[in-house]
Amino acid sequence: MGATAWISLTTDYGLTDGFVAACHGVIGRIAPDARVIDVTHLVPPADVRRGAAVLAQAVPYLPPGVHVAVVDPGVGTSRRGIAVAAPGGVLVGPDNGLLLDAAAALGGITAAVELTNPAWLAPEVSRTFHGRDVFAPVAARLALGAPLADAGPAVDPAALVRLPEPVVRATADGFAAEVLTVDHFGNVQLAASGSLLAALPARLAVAGRPAAHGRTFGDAPPGELVVYVDSAGLVAVAVNGGRAADVLAVAPGDLVPVAPLG
Incomplete structure (x- = not known):
């Protein structure tokens, strides 16, 4: 070079x-x-x-x-x-x-x-x-x-050595994806393309907890979960004014299901 x-x-x-x-x-x-x-x-x-x-x-x-x-x-x-x-x-x-x-x-x-x-x-x-x-x-x-x-x-x-591919799999009505990273704000980035959210409704369940399907943190009421496509184009979960990693009690490597709220 x-x-x-x-x-x-x-x-x-x-x-x-x-x-x-x-x-x-x-x-x-x-x-x-x-x-x-x-x-x-x-x-x-x-x-x-x-x-x-x-x-x-x-x-x-x-x-x-x-x-x-x-x-x-x-x-x-x-x-x-x-x-x-x-x-x-x-x-x-x-x-x-x-x-x-x-x-x-x-x-x-x-x-x-x-x-x-x-x-x-x-x-x-x-x-x-x-x-x-x-x-x-x-x-x-x-x-x-x-x-x-x-x-x-x-x-x-x-x-060259490669890391194992993170788990992303379809479920009956949504998907489950491995936690890829947790950032400084406690936002949970999943190893799932943002395109997987497109077909899902406005109200979701993330690991069994209610969440809004939004575009940014303010699309959920204060203290509630929101699922969105982050700046890397991946599915992420945040809490408006809080830490999603703490609310969900998850860490990198954990598998998180996302589905319509039933």
Whole structure:
């Protein structure tokens, strides 16, 4: 890829330690003119699916560039570090399924490599901090325009690790879908396309609780549930003035039925 001015960072590093600053520092030493966008560093620790969803839903709106993601419970094991090219950018991170939905959102994988070139990495690579010692320096070199192929050997995209497909299934009068994410506001995003709501009536039952079928939070009375199509085009459940995750007592991975209120 040619030189780019943009690098994004998405991690579960939190904001109370120096981990994020160290990654910024490595990038700044190698590519001082690169601009860094911090997508989030508050992905729940080791929650690869949440990180994948946040990344995939953010990258279509970022400038074309290099996108680093680190949610990496397997750091230091035999899992590979990879860089994945797509028409809309390059993604850098662990081979644990974190990057692939984002690659699809950027147009699909056109090439992938394993990050093995020692000249591209820190002189000493920590067993537990590949964000600093592997992924940040690789991203900086790619941002400077270095060829992807120089980072390491090619990897067959079909051999990359994929997360299990979330459950979405039809029911007699509606559907049931896995909770994909819960956001900062407690809104519950389901792994179901918004098109599944089109045929359902104005009054719904979500996990047995009454809910309005609306377009935004104010389409339900204060304190009540509303089911809507969110900004990512997926079915979501909110509470007008409250937290749907608490009302429904659900977490990512739980299966939530949505049907007409009978």
